[in-house]
Amino acid sequence: DRMKNLGAVFGQKFGWERANFFATDGMEQKDDWSFRRSKWFKAVEKECKNVKENVGLLDMTAFAKCRIKGPKAEEFLDYLVANKLPQKIGRVNLCHALNTKGGVHSEFTIMKESDDSFYLVSAGAFQRLDHDWIQKWMPKDGSVQFENLTNSVGVLVVAGPKARELMKKVSKDDFSNENFKWLSSKKVDIGYAPCTAIRVNFVGELGWEIHHPLEYQNHIFDKLMEHGQELGLKPFGIRAMNSLRVEKSYKLVGTELSIEYSPYESGLDRFIHPNKGKFIGLEALNKWREKGFSNKLVTMEVHNITDADVLGNNPIYENGKVVGRATGGDFGFRLNKSIALGMIKPELATTGQKLKIDILGKMHDATILNESPYDPENKLLRA
Template identity: 40%
Template sequence: MDFRLSEEKDTAFLGKRWKDTAETVIIGGGCVGVSLAYHLAKAGMKDVVLLEKSELTAGSTWHAAGLTTYFHPGINLKKIHYYSIKLYESLEEETGQAVGFHQPGSVRIASTPARVDEFKYQMTRGRWHPNPQYYIEPEKVQELFPLLNMDKVLAGLHNPGDGHIDPYSLTMAFAAGARKYGAQLYFPAEVTDLIPQSNGSWNVVTHHGTIHAKRIVNATGFWAREVGKLIGFQHPLIPVHHQYVVTATVPEVKALKRELPVLRDLEGSYYLRQERDGLLFGPYESQEKMKLQDSWVTQGVPPGFGKELFESDLDRIMDHVEAAMDMVPVLKNADIINIVSGPITYSPDILPMVGPHQGVQNYWVAIGFGYGIIHAGGIGKFLSDWIMLGEPPFDLIELDPNRYGKWTTTQYTALKARESYGFNNIVGYPKEERFAGRPTERVSGVYEELKPKCSMGFHAGWEQPHWFYKPGDDIGYKPSFRRTNWFEPVGREYKQVMEKVGVIDLTPFGKFTIKGKDSVKLLDHLCANTIPKVGFTNISHMLTPRGRVYAELTVSQLSPGEFLLVTGSGSELHDLRWIEEVAVCGNYSVDISNVTDEVGVLGLAGPLARKVLQKLTPDDLSNTSFKFLQSRKISIDGIPVTAIRISYTGELGWELYHNRPDSSALYRALMQAGQEEGIDNFGTYAMNALRLEKGFRAWGAEMNCDTNPLEAGLEYFVKLNKPADFIGKEALKEVKEKGLHRKLVYLTLKTENVDPEGNETVWYNGKVVGNTTQEPTVTAPIKAWHLPMYLLNLVL
């Protein structure tokens, strides 16, 4: 039901209607929040309550341009876009509420050779998804959009079924559906406080009363920071001024017999669509010209701001207006009847934050949507499934709210949001790096020494060397869809580790300690592998209840009941949240600490690694004394170190864990000791090539929440016969009994100047049969593929 509430708390109306308890309280009545209410209620949740501060669609939804598209440059969000469009096609019939959905298709314009490469790159990645997408020649572009000036058009990317929808009507349809399935929507009902309870539930306080909720979901758009502050969070979000222009009737548009497709001129950085018999176009200004509403970050959102707009500024977007007039000449004579300038909310990397938040129980977020209309349907379904199932329905790690941490300052957020908005339509190269706001406070102890020698990459706030320069190298960041300046140097580093010895900075690893009387029990329940004995290490996987790979960890038992857990840099808080949740829900008596920022890590790898390291320590490092996967505390040149005999390169090596302030001294000692052996640096690009050639899997590539460990070839690390009832055990037994549908295999490719980058479509006899994972090695074109079982006998 929808309830418009009186401001008087003690009215008879509220006494009859106001709920005191709910399973889920959604805060925010924009398109995303109401979609979630609809999906949860439709999934069978009985007590769903949505609280809206003023009225539904207030904030950013009501003034949105309403664009919908199957296209997304990433992989996982294609699923979100696809679901949204299919839902919007049927929502009116389901709810009885018209949604104003137009589907004339869309055309993206390539007017430079780099854009043509980008379109071809996207075509290789798009075909293993159902989203319709076609690379088209200029003649077809003109046929689809006859009002174009074709002088600069080299190619197009066509998505049939794209279009636009009325955001207000869409939200009302979600509301009608939510009411139909039993959800209750209260407005105006501002949340004034959020009080966590000892059992993980919440008291949600409003002027009308308090609701006790099992979980809460923050879906409050540009109010998300204010709501987060109620529980001590500073969500890294900032409102951006976005403008679009609406024209009066354009005779040439009115004369057309069909609606124009949505046009995206990427070099001009604007979108353009038909609006009745006129046109609507919206630009994305450069980072120098765009405008942030940063006062809302420092001073808060004005209390009464809901369905208001900002003052328009046509001068700020004139470059884009002129570009649009050049590409679509009929605009030159069109009369502007409206300029809409409203707030949309950006995260630092432009992607929303979706899912449960680390650091507090049962607090979920669906915030930071710069493209909320196309995301609303799919995100509502994704979150609903996650809440109902207890695990994500598919991998969407790029939206994990826990990709940000304390290092994500207000200044960083503003700089990155400015960059992300200004780069909205830049060419999307593989291995893209963006440099605003860098470095953060997260720099390792060897950063200053390595910075002049290498090309740095950004990993969860950290700076980490990707590859190193030598005299004569073409240095710097030079992205391309073809082999570029890093290819030969990475091959050199690969050879260095294979033949001699190399040092790599691994400080960005996520690192946790777990100790306490239930530490073994907790890890035995979390991990599919057995728990290592004291002084030993193993590779373990945390599985979801359905038996999917939620995380991969290196687990070391340093002393009885004391463990060090290591994960990838991008998984730090993602994994920590899962561990903490299982510990709390199972009432395990443990102490969990995140030591990522305190502990530095250097890796030493190569056939001469033992010889170099032995010079610096009295401890016996021989193979009989210090075996593979052993861990122990040793002294290296007087520096206390926890040494683990393991290397992601697959070569002889150690990971050396130490106090972060000791990193520089430890690095210098290793480099000095290894001069005779020809020691040198290597970066993450070479490490990835080495691990792929060795057959080591990487979380996020060969395995993730879409993959079970048997598909990924991880049987060795899964102990189905161990006594402990680990998460996902029963589901995995069932998978094994029924048999696999697909399997990860390693194959070679013939390539010259263009290499696969990952997620390319695999074809067999004219049919899509699978996909690739990550880029090939630099010496042999080895590639990991997910293929159906029936093909394995043909390719192996």
């Protein structure tokens, strides 16, 4: 109701209702479905610019969430994912579970709660897939326990240059850069609500995910909106989040990350540690690597766009031949560029390479950019 009263136009993901965008300036609170830019385009622009200039609030309660605990929890998770697990209590790592053929099955944000307990967050659309995969590989001797927290834990994201100022207003805890580093978490109180604040987000700005018992969500939301008013706090939706994430070359499971592609093709090199010890898919991944890869994920600027941006599965051409496909895209309002992500032949994956991409039957010039064209050094995330 609170989101609706602020103009939310809702969509759904895996049964969870969530705001696609927020209607403003007397706009009808109804979606306008189109493959082209529609009435929501200007609304999304305002949301993105407010995140860049002030601070935005995003509801990500639809995330899949679970706890893995027990005397062999760490040993099991180390076998499940290809990255190293966080070693210090409170630290957070981005980890990927591969399938037995070496493709990317799932992506988890893993937080270490204690020596024998870990909190896992993954895409809401793949809750059943991810949680089934975990339970399929869990030891059956009771040494590892699985607890589904999806329906009991809410998630609100605050992001933007004024995010720290906002958190200081709603909590007595220390949110300074020295005492609350990027990729770390803390138990904090917001008003009367116990929360876990995690310093990560999917939009490329200073910010925190606030994980909390769902029954406290209205209280937390009200506190944030009350104290954020003078900071320019406004809610933003999933479409703005997508625009912001493509400017950072952030990858989604099912598009940029897939069982069709190796993690190396998807640009996950720094998250894969083949020498850490055995994990699911390692043997197949090594064989795939020896054989050679057929694709490479790139970020592109698409030129001369007027009314439609890349949505995904658009063919990519070079000299009249198909050399790949777009996995996703959007207009990046911070960069003022139409951005596409896509898989192409590795020999063409160099910065400055000229390509063409088909959008709704019309060919557009495209140029490969460096990865993460917005804030490539992550200075804003670490601010």
